[in-house]
Structures are given as C-alpha cells and as structure tokens.
Amino acid sequence: MTLPAAPDATPAIRAAADLWKPVLVRAAVALVFGAVTVFWAAPSEAGMGWAGGLYLLATGVVMLWTVPKTGFRPREGAGKILSAGGAALAGAGAAVALIPAPLVFGTIAALGLGVAGAAELFAGISARGRSVLARDWIASGVIGLGTAIALPFFIGLGPHALLGVAGGGAIISGVLWMLSGLTLRHDAPGDSAEAVN
Helix, strand or coil: CCCCCCCCCCCCCCCCCCCHHHHHHHHHHHHHHHHHHHHCCCCCHHHHHHHHHHHHHHHHHHHHHHHHHCCCCCCCHHHHHHHHHHHHHHHHHHHHHHCCCHHHHHHHHHHHHHHHHHHHHHHHHHCCCCCCCHHHHHHHHHHHHHHHHHHHHHHHHCHHHHHHHHHHHHHHHHHHHHHHHHHHHHHCCCHHHHHHC
C-alpha cells in the first residue's frame, strides 16, 4: 500500500496491511442492504425497522472495527470522532430495529447517519494527504449527511420511500467502499511476493 505524500511536515498515518477487510465488509453490507431496498416492493413497518436497523447496526460495528486498522488511536483525535460516529450509528440501528415506525426511522436513522457522516467528513478533512482513506471518508461523509438530511422529508410516504432513500445512499457508498477496498487489497504488502511464489 502506498502511503500518501504529506504536503506539510505532518507524517503519514500508517494503516494496517489488512485495512481492506473491514472496508470490503462495509461495502458488502451497504450493497446487500441497497439491493434489498430495490427489490422489496412493499415492506412492512417491521420489515423496514429490521432491514434498516440491521444495516445501520452492521455499518456502525464495521466503522468501529476499521478505526484501529486505519492507524488512528481509537481514544485520540480523529479516531475518537470516528469511534463516536460508529457507536452512534450502531445505537441508531438498534433503536430503529426495536421500534419499527416511520417517524422513528426517519428521525433516529437520520440522526445516526448524520453523526457518522459528520465524523467521517471530519476524519477525511483532518487526515487529508496523510491517510489512504481520507478521500473516501470525505465522500462517504457527504453521502451520509445527504441521506440524513433527506430522510425526514420522506416520513409521511411510509416504509418503502424511507428504505428507498436509505438504500440509495447505501448503494452509492457501497460502490465507493468496494472500489476503495479492492484498491487497498491490490496494493496490500505481500501480494507481489505471493504472486511470484
């Protein structure tokens, strides 16, 4: 993996060689949820709660798994912010799953996505030029914030509309994270040595 050049005297953040694993898991979670929302024609409120809740919960847990692999310390600076964003998203997922109602989904899911999106945006901006995920965090943060802003406007349209909005954001971020994970996997140390042997 090639570390980005630091434009100033700040050293680059060394990520774990297997950073690609949580990134690809996150992409898979997002794409599976997005596919469910596309093909589920008439979801019930309970189905909306469980599908959306499990997506948010899984994404939050994967965010927490990713933080130490990025090179950030989970209890300092951007690592602390990302951990808080992941925890907020996981908590929102649990709430949405346990209280399946359009109002809860539209507000709590929006809150969780907004906090996580803001955390990723902050991490991306603060680590720009120093972390391999900086640009991905900025893009994912913007997608999360956009989805969070849009969700409350669809509360009155019911479960299908709410899942559609959340699923649209999930598909876009899933493609982003899939490309990032495959790039990280391709650039991971040891690949060239394994290919020769």
